[in-house]
Amino acid sequence: xxxxAIEAEGLGKCYRVYGGPMQRIAExxxxxxxxxxxxxxxxxxxxxxxxxxxxxxLCGPNGAGKSTLLKMLAGTTTPTEGRFRVGxxxxxxxxxxxxxxxxxxxxxxxLMNGIMMGYSKREMVARTEEIIDFAExxxxxxxxxxxxxxxxxxxxxxxxxxxxxxxxxIIDEVFAxxxxxxxKKCVDKVYELKKNNKTVLFCSHSLYDVRQLCxxxxxxxxxxxxxxxxxxxxxxxxxxxxxxxxxxxxxxxEEEQAADDKAAAKIGSASSQILPRVLDARIYxxxxxxxxxxxxxxxxxxxxxxxxxxxxxxTPIQLGVGFFRPDTTTVAGxxxxxxxxxxxxxxxCTSITIENVAFLSDQFLIAVILFGGEGxxxxxxxxxxxxxxxxxxxxxxxxxxxxxxxxxxxxxPVPDDAPAIREGTVGxxxxxxxxxxxxxxxxx
Amino acid sequence: xxxxxxxxxxxxxxxxxxxxxDASPILDSGSHQVEGWVTASPPKFLEVLQHVFxxxxxxxxxxxxxxxSVRRELAARFSGTLLxxxxxxxxxxxxxxxxxxxxxxxLSVKFGDLPEDQKSAMGVFMFVGILIWTAFGESVVRCTGxxxxxxxxxxxxxxxxxxxxxxxxxxxxxxMVFGVVAYIAVTWITPLFGLHIWExxxxxxxxxxxxxxxxxxxxxxxxxxxxxxxxxxLRDTLQVVTVGITVWMFATPIFWTPELIIREDGxxxxxxxxxxVLDANPMYHLVYSWRDVLMSREPxxxxxxxxETSIITFAYWAVGSFVVGYTFFLLARRRFADEV
Numbered sequence: 076x077x078x079x080a081i082e083a084e085g086l087g088k089c090y091r092v093y094g095g096p097m098q099r100i101a102e103x104x105x106x107x108x109x110x111x112x113x114x115x116x117x118x119x120x121x122x123x124x125x126x127x128x129x130x131x132x133l134c135g136p137n138g139a140g141k142s143t144l145l146k147m148l149a150g151t152t153t154p155t156e157g158r159f160r161v162g163x164x165x166x167x168x169x170x171x172x173x174x175x176x177x178x179x180x181x182x183x184x185x186l187m188n189g190i191m192m193g194y195s196k197r198e199m200v201a202r203t204e205e206i207i208d209f210a211e212x213x214x215x216x217x218x219x220x221x222x223x224x225x226x227x228x229x230x231x232x233x234x235x236x237x238x239x240x241x242x243x244x245i246i247d248e249v250f251a252x253x254x255x256x257x258x259k260k261c262v263d264k265v266y267e268l269k270k271n272n273k274t275v276l277f278c279s280h281s282l283y284d285v286r287q288l289c290x291x292x293x294x295x296x297x298x299x300x301x302x303x304x305x306x307x308x309x310x311x312x313x314x315x316x317x318x319x320x321x322x323x324x325x326x327x328x329e330e331e332q333a334a335d336d337k338a339a340a341k342i343g344s345a346s347s348q349i350l351p352r353v354l355d356a357r358i359y360x361x362x363x364x365x366x367x368x369x370x371x372x373x374x375x376x377x378x379x380x381x382x383x384x385x386x387x388x389x390t391p392i393q394l395g396v397g398f399f400r401p402d403t404t405t406v407a408g409x410x411x412x413x414x415x416x417x418x419x420x421x422x423x424c425t426s427i428t429i430e431n432v433a434f435l436s437d438q439f440l441i442a443v444i445l446f447g448g449e450g451x452x453x454x455x456x457x458x459x460x461x462x463x464x465x466x467x468x469x470x471x472x473x474x475x476x477x478x479x480x481x482x483x484x485x486x487x488p489v490p491d492d493a494p495a496i497r498e499g500t501v502g503x504x505x506x507x508x509x510x511x512x513x514x515x516x517x518x519x
Numbered sequence: 520x521x522x523x524x525x526x527x528x529x530x531x532x533x534x535x536x537x538x539x540x541d542a543s544p545i546l547d548s549g550s551h552q553v554e555g556w557v558t559a560s561p562p563k564f565l566e567v568l569q570h571v572f573x574x575x576x577x578x579x580x581x582x583x584x585x586x587x588s589v590r591r592e593l594a595a596r597f598s599g600t601l602l603x604x605x606x607x608x609x610x611x612x613x614x615x616x617x618x619x620x621x622x623x624x625x626l627s628v629k630f631g632d633l634p635e636d637q638k639s640a641m642g643v644f645m646f647v648g649i650l651i652w653t654a655f656g657e658s659v660v661r662c663t664g665x666x667x668x669x670x671x672x673x674x675x676x677x678x679x680x681x682x683x684x685x686x687x688x689x690x691x692x693x694x695m696v697f698g699v700v701a702y703i704a705v706t707w708i709t710p711l712f713g714l715h716i717w718e719x720x721x722x723x724x725x726x727x728x729x730x731x732x733x734x735x736x737x738x739x740x741x742x743x744x745x746x747x748x749x750x751x752x753l754r755d756t757l758q759v760v761t762v763g764i765t766v767w768m769f770a771t772p773i774f775w776t777p778e779l780i781i782r783e784d785g786x787x788x789x790x791x792x793x794x795x796v797l798d799a800n801p802m803y804h805l806v807y808s809w810r811d812v813l814m815s816r817e818p819x820x821x822x823x824x825x826x827e828t829s830i831i832t833f834a835y836w837a838v839g840s841f842v843v844g845y846t847f848f849l850l851a852r853r854r855f856a857d858e859v
Contacts, residue, residue, distance in 0.1 A: 087559075090857055096753060103752070150557070150677040152856040158558040165677070173675035178595055187587055191678050196583040 078162060079124040080243055080274035081131075081148065085157035087119040088143050117143040118298050119156070125291070127162070127242070128272040132285030132306055134313050135295035141278045144295070145169060145247045148276065163242025163274075166192060171232030171249050177221035181212055181231055184220055188235045202238050209260070210234035230257055237264045243274045262288065282310040286436070287472070311466040314438060315369055351384035351392045353457040356443045361428050372467035372476045375430045380443050383422040391448040392418050394425055398463070399440045406439060406474060412446065433475045434465040567849045571842055577679065584682055589689045596690070607694035608701055611653055615646045618774050643717045643814060646702065648773035651809045654695035655739055655802060656764045661687040662743025663750050663760045670859030680852060681845070684743045688736055699728070702813065720813050727812045727826060734830070735805060738837040741844030748848045751858050771802045801836035804829040 091112040093099050098111040118140035125131050133141045146152045148159060149167035174191055175184045185206050189199035207216050210230045212223075220228060233249065246265070265288055268275055279285050285292050285306055292309035294302045296316075302309050360367045361377040370376050384392050395410035409427065411418050418425055441459040446452065467476065562570075578585065597606050619642045662684040666673070669683055706719040750756040777789040777797065789797060797803045811826040 091854075096755070099752060146674070146856065147557075151674055153853045154557065154559045156559045158556045160556045162555070167677060170671075170675040174672050176591065176595065178599070179591065183591070187591060190584045190587050191676055193678070196587060 078127075079160075080127040080129065080162050081123075081125040081159070081276065083121050083123050083148075083157065083159040086121040086144070086147065086154050086159050087156040088117045088140070088147060088152065089155040090115045090117055116298055118295070121157070121293075121295075121300055123293060123300075123303055125274055125276070127274055128269070129291065130269055130275040130277065130289040132289035132292040132310075133276070133278040133295060134280070134282060134285050134292060134310060135301070136317075139295040140298045141295050142169070142247055145245050145276065145278055149245045161243055164193075165243045165245065166236060166239055166241030167245040167247075168233070168236040168249055169245070169247045171229045171236075172220075173232070175220050175228065175232065178219050180219055181210070181216040181223070182207070184231065185235050188232075189239060192236075192239060194239055198239075206231075206234045206238040209238060209264075211257075226257075233261055237261070237268075240268075240271075241273065243276070244268055245276045247278050248280065282314055282436070286310050287470070307468050307470075311436065311468075314436065314466070315464050317438070350454060351382065351386075351390055351445055352455050353443050353445055354381040354383060356380045356441075356457055356459050358441075358459075358461075358463065368461045369464045369466065370432050372433070372435055372465060372469075372471075373431055375428065376432060376463075378427045378429070378441070378443075380425045380427075381423075382418075382425065382445065384418075385421060387419060387421055390454075392454065393446040393448070394418050395444040395446060396427060397442045397444060398434070399442065400437060400474075406434065406437075410444075410446065412449065432465060433477075435471055435474055435476055436465055436467045437474065439463040439465065561853060562849065567846055570849055571845045574841075574845065577681070581679055581682060584678070585685060585689070588682065588686050589693070592686055592690045593693060604697075607697040611646065611650045611698050614649045614653070615642070618645055618649070640717075644776070644810065645774055647810050647813050648771075648806050650695055650698040650702070651735075651806050652768055652771065652773050652802070654691045655735070655805075656768060657694075658688045658691040658739045659743050659746060659764055660757075660760060661691070662740075663746040663757050665743075666747040666855065667750050667754070667859050673859055674856050680855060681744065681848060684747050685740055688740045688743060691739075692732065692736060696732075699813065718815050721815060724812045724815065727808065727830065730830060731805070731808055731812065731833075734834050734837040737841045738801060738805070738833070741837070741840030741842070743844070744848040745840075745844035748844075748851045751851070751855055767800075767802065770796065771800055771806060772797070773806065801833055801840075804833040804836070808833065 092115055093102075093112045102109055102111055121144060123131065133144065135141055143152070145167070146169060147154050148161060149165060149169060151167075151169065174188055176187070179187070182203065185203055186196065186199050189202065190196055210216070210227075210233075212227055212231060215223060215227060220231070223231070229249070244265070262284070265275060265277070269288070275288065277285070277288055289306045291304065292306035293300055294309050294313045301316075302312055357379055358367050359365060359377045359379060361375050367376055378396055380394055380396075382392070382394070384390060393410060393412040395408060395412075397408040398406045400406055411425070416425075440462055443457040443459065444453055445455040445457070447454060469476075471477075597604050600606060602609065665683045665687055666680065672678075673680055703720060703725075706717050709716050746756055746760055778787050780789055781787055782790055808826055808829045811829070
């Protein structure tokens with residue numbers, strides 16, 4: 076069918092905010108002649124169409140209206156304006172474990188949850204074992220849900236919602252559950268849905284997930300769609316918007332700190348004049364004076380650092396530049412002492428050109444570090460005012476772009492000390508066909 | 520084992536889901552649909568009426584949901600407790616014991632000119648009344664709160680909300696049936712031990728129970744839907760209902776009968792100017808019909824009209840209550856998720 080699986084036209088949702096019960100009564104009794112409530116538009120003007128088998132990711136800050144949109148499409152709340160159409164059977168995962176009864180066993184809850192989602196008892200009984208396998212709860216499945224850890228409850232919820240195979244799957248921000256292993260299982264399951272031509276609508280704060288799981292993305296900002304299109308493009312725009320936003324907030328914060336610093340400087344003015352320090356640091360398009368805080372993977376950039384060192388003989392210095400992810404992981408670090416570039420004189424500007432930036436899409440905090448002579452003592456850590464946003468247009472996964480070359484080299488024999496294939500091991504279905512093909516290969 | 524789907528993990532779901540109708544989950548949760556489009560306009564009155572009268576279809580489609588959740592609710596209430604399934608009987612028996620003691624022992628209320636061997640009439644009369652009233656009163660109070668209490672569920676899972684109050688009504692009905700069965704069993708067994716409590720009900724009379732029960736569910740459900748919906752928008756409802764149900768209980772001849780009242784001219788019965796109060800009380804008709812079914816007609820003064828008249832009157836009330844309550848619910852349901 077060429078018809079879209081999901082179609083929305085001018086969709087909007089307005090919540091009514093009442094001042095009190097009296098206002099509500101007055102409004103009810105006036106039969107529409109009096110409106111006392113305040114209107115709060117959570118979402119307006121959403122238009123999109125999604126083909127069967129397509130996948131749309133929603134991104135945007137908290138309170139932008141993402142969940143409201145999903146709730147409307149899932150049918151738990153009604154639109155205030157516009158209209159939408161969902162073709163086929165909808166399953167929604169708005170909250171993991173909604174409807175679980177703590178006093179009943181996992182098994183009972185699987186049944187009840189499925190039936191509540193509109194499946195027959197027979198269907199659910201047939202699926203129960205599969206669900207239990209997927210949730211990997213072991214013996215806990217026959218314990219009351221009340222004794223489950225939060226992770227276990229979430230796993231069970233996800234397993235139930237995924238085991239029933241809908242035509243349209245609506246998932247709200249539930250991937251951040253369980254450990255890495257289970258997360259991967261969840262993502263695999265969603266991939267499987269996509270492969271089976273199911274339509275997936277998915278909301279996440281993890282732009283990575285949106286990019287990986289969805290072909291298209293919709294960025295919602297302050298209750299209105301800001302951009303819709305290819306998921307890579309949309310997530311890139313959203314993350315660069317976020318960067319500007321964070322920078323603004325940080326800037327305000329820094330101004331406050333600057334005032335504090337001035338006060339501190341007065342007290343310790345004598346010593347602060349003697350010590351070396353970084354005056355400024357910025358990023359430019361190499362060889363030009365045009366500042367640049369957003370680069371694509373594979374492009375180049377130039378970091379310039381202005382510094383003073385009143386007493387170069389007493390306090391020799393080295394410069395380092397560190398790239399940190401927002402979660403403070405050090406992604407990369409370079410240093411003049413490592414590369415053997417001397418930093419001499421009482422003041423100056425040092426430039427580091429980085430060719431072919433290998434980072435994949437992310438946001439990086441950049442810190443310039445002023446080391447003492449041997450690169451051990453740190454005089455100063457200077458945090459660059461603006462964060463660096465790297466964007467990439469490929470589907471590469473991870474933190475770095477690896478330079479690679481693929482080749483077919485089937486002429487190479489299997490190494491003699493390759494691990495032996497264990498036959499008959501539990502659960503390793505993949506082993507059997509592999510061993511067969513090896514045998515055949517041996518005969519030829 | 521399901522014989523019709525050899526590999527249930529693959530084919531079981533889709534074969535059945537297709538027959539359910541594609542748009543059903545959304546329609547069930549309150550949105551208004553025109554040719555597959557869910558629109559912002561409220562449902563038209565005629566469509567709502569249509570929905571009201573296709574309620575049996577909804578029951579069939581969601582039979583699994585209803586039976587499973589009623590069973591679960593019952594299990595949640597009674598399994599794991601010390602007395603277990605005896606609990607549905609404890610409340611009526613305890614209430615009966617208290618009221619029986621107060622009225623017949625302390626206040627020496629006598630049943631008109633009853634012969635000596637029917638002394639237990641007042642006790643049985645009260646017990647049946649309490650049994651029926653408890654099912655009604657408890658359902659109504661629980662229904663009033665049930666939509667608001669399940670707010671999170673309503674927000675997160677698309678399912679037919681009307682099932683929630685229905686469960687409460689059915690759970691109370693099951694408890695009531697427990698009591699009725701226990702009562703019948705006692706009237707059968709006690710004569711074997713030389714005790715005489717009451718004549719066992721006649722089997723022909725018991726057939727009326729099959730008419731009464733659906734009507735009682737309809738009446739209670741419609742009433743509960745209306746109050747549960749009101750509670751979403753006006754949280755005072757539950758307080759009013761709790762008090763109102765108690766007032767209503769005393770206004771219904773549960774612990775008293777009109778024959779206990781002595782009129783100014785010395786005759787017994789409700790004064791003429793108050794007669795309409797009983798006639799206009801649907802629960803009077805219900806409780807008296809049940810008494811007629813369960814007690815046989817011996818203390819004739821208790822039943823001053825044929826059971827058919829009472830049942831027909833109650834049937835009007837039941838249909839009215841259901842249509843009005845369900846219509847009100849359907850019109851208001853659109854905003855449940857926003858208000859709870």
